[in-house]
Structure formats: structure tokens, C-alpha cells
Amino acid sequence: MxxxxxxxxxxxxxxxxxxxxxxxxxxxxxxxxxxxxxxxxxxxxxxxxxxxxxxxxxxxxxxxxxAVDHGPQAPSIAAARMASTCGIGLQSAMATGLNMLGDVHGGAGEQAVTLYRQIEQAGPDGLVPCLDAWREKHGRFVPGFGHRFHKPVDPRAPRLLGLVDEAAKTGAVSGAYATIGRTIEARLAEERGKPVPMNIDGATAVIFAELGCPPPLARGFFGLSRSVGILAHAWEQTEQGGRNKGPTPPSYRWTYEGN
Incomplete structure (x- = not known):
């Protein structure tokens, strides 16, 4: 230079x-x-x-x-709606919501792509050891699986996997990651004795992995998608009005644990 x-x-x-x-x-x-x-x-x-x-x-x-939206209780959406009542502009409200997307809320897709790739590299007998190693390092949650609201199935996942299956028939993608995702889902259900649904993070991670995306791009593309919902909710709240809305109505109070 x-x-x-x-x-x-x-x-x-x-x-x-x-x-x-x-x-x-x-x-x-x-x-x-x-x-x-x-x-x-x-x-x-x-x-x-x-x-x-x-x-x-x-x-x-x-x-x-x-992945555009998951309702006002999703932290990214809630933050954008609250910000919209605080006298800031639409873009600042969007930024508030986007800044809520971290390792826990919004990062599971990146983590799922990483896990899928580890399992693929480990081969047919590597799924259980890879899952055990992941949980030993990161905790009991397997990224891309389980949902607090959508049980026993996240309606988005089967549709997305079906589209992967159709694309695999044409040779556009391999379909290997869809198989890995389904195998993880079956394994978790066997371990826990109940369905553990693949969620939106796990399903979109299948697609991003099939398309060859590096794991960080899975998070980036998820954030890009969710920004549509953030914009929609921030604008809706702007039209509805309201001043300084917090996470709960004023009649609700927090629990004080001091002396």
C-alpha cells in the first residue's frame, strides 16, 4: 500500500x-x-x-x-417493538432488534451447521460420539433441535426438508445434511422418549450446509431473514403508537430480592 x-x-x-x-x-x-x-x-x-x-x-x-418472524415474544422482535415506543426512528428500532441476535437467540443455525459438518466428517458411526462430545463441551442443548412452543413438530422444518429432498433428486444438492438432521432428530427422540423436533434453526442450517455456506454465514443469513420480521413489527408498533412500553403491562411488577 x-x-x-x-x-x-x-x-x-x-x-x-x-x-x-x-x-x-x-x-x-x-x-x-x-x-x-x-x-x-x-x-x-x-x-x-x-x-x-x-x-x-x-x-x-x-x-x-x-425464518422471518416468530412473534412479539421473540427477544429480537420484542426489543424492536419496545424501542419503537421510545422516540427513536425505525432504523434504530431495527438495529435494537438485530443486536439481540446472539449465540442463544439467532446463533443456533451457525452452531448446527458446524455440528452437521462434524458428523459428516466422522462418518456413519460418528453421530453419537459427535453428539456426546458437543454436549460435553457446550451443554445439554443440541443446536437446531427442540422448541419451547412448537411441539411435537415445528411446521417449518418438514416443509424445508421436503424441498431439500426434491432438490437432491435433481442433483442440485447432495441431501446428506437432510439425512444427518433427521438422524439427529430420531436419536434425540430415542434418548428422551418423546419427540424433540428439528426447529427453524436446524432446518435452515440443513439448507445452508447443503448450499456450502460457512457456518458464520448461516447466522448472517438468519439475521437477514429475521430483519424482515423486525421491520414489520417495528413499523406495526410505530403505527399503533404507545410510549415507553416495557416487556410487561405496568400493573405487573418485578420480584425484589434485596433486604
Whole structure:
């Protein structure tokens, strides 16, 4: 980074090239993308750097659609709605919600992709040892499985896995991660004597793994999807009004544990 390029090279990118009257995104003139490329395909092009089409594009879009919202009790949505009553703008309310997506709320997809890949590498007899090692290191929860509300099944998971099955028949994806996900689900049900449903994190992780996404991108794409619900709820709360709404109505009080 010397000479005439010392400033230009401070930020280096393969994403965008432009000059007055010309904008190229990943090498494509923007005017050729507008009206010809759907938003999901555009997301993939921008982030991954290559085009996605056919059943693979359909899977990616299905994953994005499936995770947009889980109601006002989801921490990310609740935070955005509360923020909307505090006198800040819509984008700040969205940022408040997005900042709630962490290792516990929003991070399970990344963790599930990591676990799926470990199981794949371990081979046919490696599932149980991989699960045991994961729980020994991370605790009893297996990422992508179990749901406090949707029992005995998360309605999104079977639909997403069915789409993976259809794509696998065309050769667009291998289907290996769908098999791994189903095998984990069956194993957990056997261990606990009751259904332990694959949840939205586990199902979208199957798709992201099938598409070859690095684990951190699974979290990023989940956050991108959930931002749609965050925007919808923040705007709805803005239209409803309200001032300084907390997590519960004012008539409810907290438990004081001091002297």
C-alpha cells in the first residue's frame, strides 16, 4: 500500500466497482441486474460472489422466507417493538432488534451447521460420539433441535426438508445434511422418549450446509431473514403508537430480592 494507491488500497473489494455513470456489482452492470435478478439471488451474489439459480436458488429463498418472524415474544422482535415506543426512528428500532441476535437467540443455525459438518466428517458411526462430545463441551442443548412452543413438530422444518429432498433428486444438492438432521432428530427422540423436533434453526442450517455456506454465514443469513420480521413489527408498533412500553403491562411488577 504505497505510492498513488495508498488511499485507494485502504479498502479493497471485489463487490463493487463504480465511477460516474457506471455501477458494477460483482462484475455485473447494475442496470442488467435490476428487473432481472430476484432479491434472494441478489443477496447470494453480493455475499457469496457467484450466481445461484434453479433448485439451489429456490432452497435459499425458502430458507430466508421461513425464518422471518416468530412473534412479539421473540427477544429480537420484542426489543424492536419496545424501542419503537421510545422516540427513536425505525432504523434504530431495527438495529435494537438485530443486536439481540446472539449465540442463544439467532446463533443456533451457525452452531448446527458446524455440528452437521462434524458428523459428516466422522462418518456413519460418528453421530453419537459427535453428539456426546458437543454436549460435553457446550451443554445439554443440541443446536437446531427442540422448541419451547412448537411441539411435537415445528411446521417449518418438514416443509424445508421436503424441498431439500426434491432438490437432491435433481442433483442440485447432495441431501446428506437432510439425512444427518433427521438422524439427529430420531436419536434425540430415542434418548428422551418423546419427540424433540428439528426447529427453524436446524432446518435452515440443513439448507445452508447443503448450499456450502460457512457456518458464520448461516447466522448472517438468519439475521437477514429475521430483519424482515423486525421491520414489520417495528413499523406495526410505530403505527399503533404507545410510549415507553416495557416487556410487561405496568400493573405487573418485578420480584425484589434485596433486604
Amino acid at each position: 504505497t505510492g498513488a494507491n495508498d488511499v485507494a488500497d485502504w479498502w479493497r473489494t471485489r463487490i463493487i466497482d463504480m465511477e460516474p455513470g457506471r455501477i458494477h456489482l460483482r462484475g455485473h452492470p447494475v442496470q442488467d441486474l435490476i428487473g432481472n435478478t430476484g432479491f434472494a439471488r441478489m443477496i447470494w451474489l453480493m455475499v457469496v460472489g457467484e450466481d445461484i439459480s434453479g433448485p439451489r436458488a429456490d432452497l435459499f429463498e425458502a430458507a430466508l422466507v421461513s
